[in-house]
Amino acid sequence: MANTSSRTLRLLALLQTHRQWAGAELADRLDVSERTLRRDVDRLRELGYPVHAARGTDGGYQLAPGAVLPPLLLDEEEAVALAVGMGEAARSSITGMEASAIRALTKVVQVMPPRLRRRVDVLRGATVSATSAEPVVTVDVLTTVAQACRDEERLRFSYAARGREPSSREVEPYRLVTLGRRWYLVAYDLTRQDWRSFRLDRLAQAQATGARFRPRDLPTQDAAAFVRAAGGVPEPYTVEALVHAPAAWVRTTVGQWGTVEEAGERSCLLRMTSASLDWPAQALGNVGAEFEVLGPPEFVTYIREWGERFVRAASPRS
Amino acid sequence: MANTSSRTLRLLALLQTHRQWAGAELADRLDVSERTLRRDVDRLRELGYPVHAARGTDGGYQLAPGAVLPPLLLDEEEAVALAVGMGEAARSSITGMEASAIRALTKVVQVMPPRLRRRVDVLRGATVSATSAEPVVTVDVLTTVAQACRDEERLRFSYAARGREPSSREVEPYRLVTLGRRWYLVAYDLTRQDWRSFRLDRLAQAQATGARFRPRDLPTQDAAAFVRAAGGVPEPYTVEALVHAPAAWVRTTVGQWGTVEEAGERSCLLRMTSASLDWPAQALGNVGAEFEVLGPPEFVTYIREWGERFVRAASPRS
DNA sequence: AGGCTTCCGGTCAGAAAGTGGCCGGAAGCC
DNA sequence: GGCTTCCGGCCACTTTCTGACCGGAAGCCT
Numbered sequence: 267m268a269n270t271s272s273r274t275l276r277l278l279a280l281l282q283t284h285r286q287w288a289g290a291e292l293a294d295r296l297d298v299s300e301r302t303l304r305r306d307v308d309r310l311r312e313l314g315y316p317v318h319a320a321r322g323t324d325g326g327y328q329l330a331p332g333a334v335l336p337p338l339l340l341d342e343e344e345a346v347a348l349a350v351g352m353g354e355a356a357r358s359s360i361t362g363m364e365a366s367a368i369r370a371l372t373k374v375v376q377v378m379p380p381r382l383r384r385r386v387d388v389l390r391g392a393t394v395s396a397t398s399a400e401p402v403v404t405v406d407v408l409t410t411v412a413q414a415c416r417d418e419e420r421l422r423f424s425y426a427a428r429g430r431e432p433s434s435r436e437v438e439p440y441r442l443v444t445l446g447r448r449w450y451l452v453a454y455d456l457t458r459q460d461w462r463s464f465r466l467d468r469l470a471q472a473q474a475t476g477a478r479f480r481p482r483d484l485p486t487q488d489a490a491a492f493v494r495a496a497g498g499v500p501e502p503y504t505v506e507a508l509v510h511a512p513a514a515w516v517r518t519t520v521g522q523w524g525t526v527e528e529a530g531e532r533s534c535l536l537r538m539t540s541a542s543l544d545w546p547a548q549a550l551g552n553v554g555a556e557f558e559v560l561g562p563p564e565f566v567t568y569i570r571e572w573g574e575r576f577v578r579a580a581s582p583r584s
Numbered sequence: 585m586a587n588t589s590s591r592t593l594r595l596l597a598l599l600q601t602h603r604q605w606a607g608a609e610l611a612d613r614l615d616v617s618e619r620t621l622r623r624d625v626d627r628l629r630e631l632g633y634p635v636h637a638a639r640g641t642d643g644g645y646q647l648a649p650g651a652v653l654p655p656l657l658l659d660e661e662e663a664v665a666l667a668v669g670m671g672e673a674a675r676s677s678i679t680g681m682e683a684s685a686i687r688a689l690t691k692v693v694q695v696m697p698p699r700l701r702r703r704v705d706v707l708r709g710a711t712v713s714a715t716s717a718e719p720v721v722t723v724d725v726l727t728t729v730a731q732a733c734r735d736e737e738r739l740r741f742s743y744a745a746r747g748r749e750p751s752s753r754e755v756e757p758y759r760l761v762t763l764g765r766r767w768y769l770v771a772y773d774l775t776r777q778d779w780r781s782f783r784l785d786r787l788a789q790a791q792a793t794g795a796r797f798r799p800r801d802l803p804t805q806d807a808a809a810f811v812r813a814a815g816g817v818p819e820p821y822t823v824e825a826l827v828h829a830p831a832a833w834v835r836t837t838v839g840q841w842g843t844v845e846e847a848g849e850r851s852c853l854l855r856m857t858s859a860s861l862d863w864p865a866q867a868l869g870n871v872g873a874e875f876e877v878l879g880p881p882e883f884v885t886y887i888r889e890w891g892e893r894f895v896r897a898a899s900p901r902s
Numbered sequence: 903a904g905g906c907t908t909c910c911g912g913t914c915a916g917a918a919a920g921t922g923g924c925c926g927g928a929a930g931c932c
Numbered sequence: 933g934g935c936t937t938c939c940g941g942c943c944a945c946t947t948t949c950t951g952a953c954c955g956g957a958a959g960c961c962t
Contacts, residue, residue: 270919270949271589272631275655282691285735285792289909299951304910313590315695321909322959324796331697335663337593337655338691343684345653348666351673351685355665363707366661367669373600373656377633379649389681417603474603478642507897548866550897551890557897566898572869573894579825579868579875580888588920588948607938617922622939639938640930 273298274313277306279339281317281329288326340374342382349374349386353405356444364444368412375409403449403466410472411451415439418479421453423472425464432470437462438479441489452489454482461485463496505538505546505565511555535560543568591616592631595624597657599635599647606644658692660700667692667704671723674762682762686730693727721767721784728790729769733757736797739771741790743782750788755780756797759807770807772800779803781814823856823864823883829873853878861886 273296280292293303307317307327316332319325329336340348352371356364375383386405407423414421421439426432437453440461444450449466461484486492509516513534517526527535536557538546543565550557550569559566591614598610611621625635625645634650637643647654658666670689674682693701704723725741732739739757744750755771758779762768767784779802804810827834831852835844845853854875856864861883868875868887877884 269627269631271592271627274589275593275631278655282694285694285731285737286794286796300909301911301952302950305949307909308911309587309589313587313593319909320959321907321957323907323961325908325959327909329695331695331701333697335658335660336695337596337657338688339655340653340688340691342653344688344691347673347681347684348670348688350681351669352666354673355669363665363668366665370656370658370662370666373658373662376600376603377647377649377654379651383649413603419603476604478604544870544872547894548869551866551869551894552862554862556893559897569894570898573891573896573898575874576865576869576887576891577895578891579877580884580891618938619923619940620921623920625938626940637938638930639928639936641932641936643930643937645938 274306274309275337275339277303278310278315278329278336281327282336282339286324286326286328288324292327345374345378346382346385346389349378349383349405350389353386353390353408356408368408368442371405372409372412372416375405376413407466407469407472408449410474411439411466411469412442414472414474415442415451417474418481419474420456420477420479421472422475424470426468426470428468435464436475437464438482440481440484442466443490443493445490445493450493452484452492461492463493503540503543503546503562503565505540505543505562506560507536507546507550507557508560509534509536509550509553509555509557511553511557516553516555547572592624592627593655593657595621596628596633596647596654599645600654600657604642604644604646606642610645663692663696664700664703664707667696667701667723668707671704671708671726674726686726686760689723690727690730690734693723694731725784725787725790726767728792729757729784729787730760732790732792733760733769735792736799737792738774738795738797739790740793742788744786744788746786753782754793755782756800758799758802760784761808761811763808763811768811770802770810779810781811821858821861821864821880821883823858823861823880824878825854825864825868825875826878827852827854827868827871827873827875829871829875834871834873865890 276296277292280287280295289300289303293300296303296306298306307319310317314332314334315336316330318328318330320328349371352367352374356367356371375386378386383406390405411421413419419439420436422434422436424432425435436456437451438456439451439453441452442449443452443463451464451466451469453462453464454460455462484492486495508529510533512532513526513528516534516536525537527537529535536550538549540546546565547569559569595610595614598605598613607618607621611618614621614624616624625637628635632650632652633654634648636646636648638646667689670685670692674685674689693704696704701724708723729739731737737757738754740752740754742750743753754774755769756774757769757771759770760767761770761781769782769784769787771780771782772778773780802810804813826847828851830850831844831846834852834854843855845855847853854868856867858864864883865887877887
């Protein structure tokens with residue numbers, strides 16, 4: 267405990283929690299002489315972390331942004347917040363960020379004591395939010411699966427295919443794919459002796475067996491393509507509507523969830539792809555402008571019902 | 585660089601990126617003998633990080649969850665994802681988690697090279713999503729303000745009060761408050777010689793001056809109460825509706841964004857507080873059940889207009 | 903300007919680690 | 933039983949770490 271490396275780490279932790287630290291204070295906390303503290307600071311600098319020092323009456327040390335990212339020293343609360351936030355980010359975020367979000371998530375969850383993990387799941391449950399009532403993928407499932415893909419370890423889990431009893435599976439995980447706001451695992455099913463795709467929200471008790479394997483070649487070029495091609499996976503809807511508002515405005519409200527094309531002077535064509543209809547409906551409601559639904563027919567019905575329901579809700583009853 | 589502490593850290597980093605590592609492999613990467621590696625592992629264990637070791641044909645070392653959270657070693661991508669995710673989490677999440685989310689966010693941002701910070705802001709811009717077109721608080725503003733509160737440092741910024749020209753302010757920051765999906769800073773304004781609350785999305789070029797101060801006593805008990813009491817801040821709406829669906833169901837869809845009370849056998853009373861009306865409208869739409877809006881009147885109108893708009897949108901035009 | 907506080911880094915000598923090599927042992931897989 | 937892997941004691945040697953003392957430089961305040 268009175269180690270040098272431990273002290274270096276503690277110093278870094280201290281520098282991360284307060285912006286400014288007086289030398290004497292730090293030396294005191296670390297229980298070393300000030301001379302040694304100065305040497306420790308030097309050590310940090312040699313490791314690439316730019317510790318800034320100010321002299322004078324209220325001088326002190328502070329950690330500045332630099333070329334290398336120092337190890338983050340989080341407390342439990344922060345770690346939980348991180349896990350919850352990353353779970354959310356991975357699920358619904360900007361294309362290209364999911365992978366990094368999951369990597370970060372995996373790193374925290376891997377070292378989190380179980381009691382913290384439980385807290386994460388509880389909090390995530392509370393976050394399902396109003397956006398839609400889709401089944402949630404637990405952090406545990408998400409991270410063990412991601413980890414197994416990364417480390418090329420076999421995976422055992424129980425899978426409840428649509429309407430069927432849950433069955434136990436053992437697979438060689440290949441890739442994690444996100445499609446239409448859902449997560450899928452592409453894997454080689456060892457009992458079925460074939461490639462399969464699994465919806466993560468139907469998967470439970472995921473566990474890496476520890477057995478390593480050499481990844482096989484996927485028949486399809488691309489894991490995402492495989493999921494799309496694999497039967498049984500519901501094709502997401504592609505919704506089209508003509509919105510009577512400037513394209514720029516629509517673009518800012520809808521953000522990245524759809525594509526917008528100019529159509530005439532004050533109108534534009536909005537196209538959104540989603541596994542469910544509630545999401546595009548919300549988006550259109552948010553735009554706040556007049557629009558016409560072009561398709562698909564289900565969406566027309568959906569919007570009409572929603573509209574009628576709202577009109578009824580706003581009419582006083584006897 | 586050939587330091588012991590640096591090596592300990594690198595070992596930890598390696599253990600975080602792969603679940604399983606063979607001893608020889610690790611020794612090789614760290615460029616030490618296997619004996620020393622074993623000692624390094626021991627060192628980690630002494631520091632409280634439980635490194636699990638398996639013997640036998642494909643044995644190896646792996647980092648297990650333990651009592652202490654080891655420092656997280658993130659790469660740049662992960663750090664960016666973390667910042668984006670935490671920014672989101674802080675803004676819209678479960679009560680009680682914002683503070684930790686912000687602390688975590690501050691820690692990363694503090695050490696992030698500026699170029700990464702820019703990437704974070706770009707990505708956050710893309711996340712505004714369909715939920716609503718509210719102005720976004722930049723990470724920079726959020727973190728410098730949070731940091732200044734924490735470290736009791738004076739803060740200088742430019743503030744654009746409603747409809748007025750931006751003016752420069754110097755304050756003693758007190759507390760960060762989130763209210764109705766918005767962020768406020770409660771601070772003692774040094775030029776005005778009085779307590780003020782500032783909306784973070786109207787605040788720019790925030791910068792800690794470096795001058796420390798001893799926090800004054802806030803006249804109000806609670807910073808949140810102060811913001812609510814402070815004139816000029818628009819009171820959020822409190823929306824009420826009678827939903828004809830089981831309370832449990834409504835609770836799961838609406839999550840924490842509202843309170844649900846049983847009302848009769850198959851109905852419940854849903855109450856939501858929000859700065860804007862679009863949010864509760866979406867939530868009600870999502871529930872998918874019949875409902876009656878009880879108030880306020882603006883919301884009745886809002887729902888009716890939304891409903892009529894949807895009905896029109898679903899009707900074919902000539 | 904002068905006094906104060908703070909960080910800075912050289913030198914020294916003793917104390918404490920870290921290091922590789924060697925080896926017999928124990929645990930898990932085939 | 934044979935293989936592979938981790939384990940940890942021992943030893944001699946090297947390197948680093950540490951606290952104490954110092955003169956110096958930079959920044960703040962009066």
